[in-house]
Amino acid sequence: MAPKEFCKMISRSKPGPGDGGNTGSWRVLRPVIDLKACIPVKMNKEACFNCWLYCPDSVVSKTIPPVINFEYCKGCGICAEECPAGAITMVNEATPIEEDK
Numbered sequence: 001m002a003p004k005e006f007c008k009m010i011s012r013s014k015p016g017p018g019d020g021g022n023t024g025s026w027r028v029l030r031p032v033i034d035l036k037a038c039i040p041v042k043m044n045k046e047a048c049f050n051c052w053l054y055c056p057d058s059v060v061s062k063t064i065p066p067v068i069n070f071e072y073c074k075g076c077g078i079c080a081e082e083c084p085a086g087a088i089t090m091v092n093e094a095t096p097i098e099e100d101k
């Protein structure tokens with residue numbers, strides 16, 4: 001067992017958007033949030049935010065509704081995997097988004 005003082009070690013890493021470069025250019029799949037299924041939107045209060053918590057590039061806002069910064073979202077799909085409501089779907093990057101239609 002490690003000496004007790006080693007057990008106090010924690011990560012001090014605080015990655016932020018853009019720390020990995022222009023990761024948005026890597027994206028092949030794009031996360032789309034179904035706001036009708038998103039828990040904080042449905043409850044109109046701060047709740048869940050797993051997408052914010054688990055995004056490795058910190059590109060999801062902790063807001064109602066959560067907003068994804070597509071300049072840096074690399075399309076890894078972790079947010080979709082971790083969303084307990086199944087509110088995030090990964091779609092082909094070539095698919096037009098609603099506002100584009």
Ligand code: SF4
Nearest residue numbers: 055073074076077079
């Ligand atoms: S796909 Fe989701 S978890 Fe991955 S970088 Fe984009 S917003 Fe973050």
Ligand code: SF4
Nearest residue numbers: 038039048049051083
């Ligand atoms: S993880 Fe899913 S339900 Fe939770 S805030 Fe993000 S999109 Fe909404």
